[in-house]
Amino acid sequence: MWVFPALVLATLSSWLLGIEDSTSTSIGCAVVAIALIKVRLVGLHFMELRNAPAALRGAFEIYVVITGATLLTLYLVL
Amino acid sequence: MTATAAETEHSAPQHHRHIPGEPGLWIFLLGDMVMFSVFFGFVAVLHGRHPMMFRASQRALHPDLGLLNTLLLLTASALVARGLRQLRSGIPARTLPWALLCALGFAAVKGIEYALVIHDGHTPSSNDFFMYYFVFTGIHLAHLAIGIGALTVLIVLSRRPALSRGKLLVAEGAAAYWHMVDLLWLVLFPLFYLVA
Amino acid sequence: MSRRILIACASFGYLFIALFFAALLIAHWIPPMAPSWSAERVAAFYTDHANSIRTGLVVMLVGAVATAPFVAALASLIRRIDSRLAPLAAVQLVCGAANVAAIFVPVLIFTATAYRPDRSPDITMALNDLAWITLVMNAFPAIGQATVAGVAILADKRPTPLLPRWSAYLNFWMAFLFLPSILLTFFKTGPFAWNGILSFWVAAGAFGAWFLVMTFLMVRAASRVEDDRAPAVLEAAV
Numbered sequence: 001m002w003v004f005p006a007l008v009l010a011t012l013s014s015w016l017l018g019i020e021d022s023t024s025t026s027i028g029c030a031v032v033a034i035a036l037i038k039v040r041l042v043g044l045h046f047m048e049l050r051n052a053p054a055a056l057r058g059a060f061e062i063y064v065v066i067t068g069a070t071l072l073t074l075y076l077v078l
Numbered sequence: 079m080t081a082t083a084a085e086t087e088h089s090a091p092q093h094h095r096h097i098p099g100e101p102g103l104w105i106f107l108l109g110d111m112v113m114f115s116v117f118f119g120f121v122a123v124l125h126g127r128h129p130m131m132f133r134a135s136q137r138a139l140h141p142d143l144g145l146l147n148t149l150l151l152l153t154a155s156a157l158v159a160r161g162l163r164q165l166r167s168g169i170p171a172r173t174l175p176w177a178l179l180c181a182l183g184f185a186a187v188k189g190i191e192y193a194l195v196i197h198d199g200h201t202p203s204s205n206d207f208f209m210y211y212f213v214f215t216g217i218h219l220a221h222l223a224i225g226i227g228a229l230t231v232l233i234v235l236s237r238r239p240a241l242s243r244g245k246l247l248v249a250e251g252a253a254a255y256w257h258m259v260d261l262l263w264l265v266l267f268p269l270f271y272l273v274a
Numbered sequence: 275m276s277r278r279i280l281i282a283c284a285s286f287g288y289l290f291i292a293l294f295f296a297a298l299l300i301a302h303w304i305p306p307m308a309p310s311w312s313a314e315r316v317a318a319f320y321t322d323h324a325n326s327i328r329t330g331l332v333v334m335l336v337g338a339v340a341t342a343p344f345v346a347a348l349a350s351l352i353r354r355i356d357s358r359l360a361p362l363a364a365v366q367l368v369c370g371a372a373n374v375a376a377i378f379v380p381v382l383i384f385t386a387t388a389y390r391p392d393r394s395p396d397i398t399m400a401l402n403d404l405a406w407i408t409l410v411m412n413a414f415p416a417i418g419q420a421t422v423a424g425v426a427i428l429a430d431k432r433p434t435p436l437l438p439r440w441s442a443y444l445n446f447w448m449a450f451l452f453l454p455s456i457l458l459t460f461f462k463t464g465p466f467a468w469n470g471i472l473s474f475w476v477a478a479g480a481f482g483a484w485f486l487v488m489t490f491l492m493v494r495a496a497s498r499v500e501d502d503r504a505p506a507v508l509e510a511a512v
């Protein structure tokens with residue numbers, strides 16, 4: 001059961017990164033990337049999608065990738 | 079491929095490939111998640127277009143309460159995941175009411191934060207940041223309210239001696255819905271509170 | 275119940291979607307006018323496009339009536355799932371009827387707005403606000419309809435349900451997508467304004483997709499339904 005400690009650790013590290021009064025783009029992107037990694041952990045382990053048929057798991061993975069890529073692009077470009 | 083002992087702890091024991099809950103439920107769950115991705119996009123665009131306003135408004139939020147809420151939801155999710163595994167193997171899932179308590183705690187903390195933010199003079203009509211903040215976290219809170227219903231269903235089912243195949247699907251669906259509530263907050267929280 | 279009548283009624287969903295979206299295009303409402311427009315600009319829009327707006331509105335009026343057979347077919351199918359679901363069929367029917375009005379009423383207000391585009395711009399703007407708000411913020415009958423249809427579909431416990439179970443969840447999702455339009459009352463710009471991405475584009479897209487998918491599934495279900503030629507057979511079955 002490493003998933004829950006990993007999620008808590010990721011939450012705390014992004015919190016520490018985020019409350020720093022810094023407006024750097026790289027920190028913003030790191031925080032977003034951590035969030036999407038957490039989403040993937042919750043989906044694969046808590047929602048048990050890693051044991052789901054390829055189509056469902058694939059749909060979820062595509063969701064994570066597209067959401068993450070879109071958000072990172074928006075933060076980098078705008 | 080045979081599942082090892084370590085794997086069976088996490089996975090549905092009876093199948094190698096198993097859809098949690100009813101297959102059709104995933105249309106709703108993934109659809110809902112896509113809708114929230116559109117919300118996330120709006121926040122990111124606002125951040126890009128008005129970084130100063132975003133930063134200034136963000137200071138009015140309470141990241142410590144947001145952090146507390148994230149931890150509450152993660153704990154609830156872990157408890158639900160464990161409870162579902164126990165339910166499947168016929169072990170009494172005694173920790174599920176704690177998950178419900180975490181969910182109620184989230185709602186209470188969110189209410190406190192809304193009250194603090196409004197007390198400081200920020201309302202949905204203050205600017206676009208607060209409009210998105212109140213509307214999107216409000217829609218999420220509505221999902222959480224339905225999630226409280228899902229957890230209640232899960233607790234009721236866990237009181238029964240043995241679950242039929244159909245009831246197990248209901249339990250899995252309720253758990254998956256709950257995890258979606260957690261998952262959506264995991265993105266909302268950094269976008270509003272952390273990304274400067 | 276005649277299978278052919280049921281299939282015909284359900285098929286009206288296609289006609290409605292064709293007429294509804296054709297009307298939006300004819301009336302120059304895609305993209306929609308913005309709530310942030312000045313009174314002069316609104317009045318000029320009605321002057322410039324007076325006859326295409328009037329024509330589009332007549333088309334939409336016909337379209338609104340085309341939803342009636344569709345709603346009746348859905349109610350019949352819900353009763354077919356299980357005769358004990360009759361109250362759900364009735365709720366669907368009431369919401370569906372309200373939906374006819376939810377299209378009819380704004381269309382008539384739009385017609386009145388386009389009737390004298392040369393009047394004082396302020397009056398045209400007030401009427402235009404009334405019409406758009408009535409057209410976009412009328413989601414609740416559709417939300418009720420989609421929700422109750424979803425519940426009825428899930429209540430079908432037979433091995434081969436009349437309507438597939440996934441369509442129930444599609445109905446719930448659609449109900450959720452219609453929801454943001456109720457926020458338009460607070461906004462004149464942004465995603466929740468009446469021309470916004472969430473209030474207009476997503477809701478209109480979801481509305482169209484819901485009608486197309488449900489019509490397809492209902493026609494398919496109706497063609498599987500057995501013809502009750504002799505009333506005695508029906509009574510024996512019940």
